[in-house]
Amino acid sequence: MNVHLHIIGTVLMILSLVHVIFPKYFHWSEELKSLSLINRQMFKVHTFFIALTVFLMGLLCVTGGDDLINTRLGKMICLGLGVFWLIRLCFQLFVYSPQLWKGKRFETVVHIVFTMFWAYMSGIFIWVAFA
Numbered sequence: 001m002n003v004h005l006h007i008i009g010t011v012l013m014i015l016s017l018v019h020v021i022f023p024k025y026f027h028w029s030e031e032l033k034s035l036s037l038i039n040r041q042m043f044k045v046h047t048f049f050i051a052l053t054v055f056l057m058g059l060l061c062v063t064g065g066d067d068l069i070n071t072r073l074g075k076m077i078c079l080g081l082g083v084f085w086l087i088r089l090c091f092q093l094f095v096y097s098p099q100l101w102k103g104k105r106f107e108t109v110v111h112i113v114f115t116m117f118w119a120y121m122s123g124i125f126i127w128v129a130f131a
Helices: 002-025 037-063 063-068 072-094 105-130
Strands: none
Touching: 002 037, 002 063, 002 105, 037 063, 063 072, 072 105
């Protein structure tokens, strides 16, 4: 099980670092112009803290796998993380519009890969919580 947590942790840390390219890739300088200053700044600040949280989740998995697996607190944390990523999976499937990825090769691959990753993480964390 520790191997799965290590894989998840590594991928989460990489995913958090990918957030650095979001502003350029999604053309935020142009796209966010119409927002008020407070909304623009909240958007950027929240993105930073999402990336930081994802990185710290990953770091916890890489460095604290034994504690997550073998302690009551670790199992409770895993349950919380499992529920968190399960909800994220539901958003992937039911909130994001298929128009964002259908008929677009790269976006479809990203959609499928992340759907599988959210499901994998949810399953592993919930498994650890109840094992």
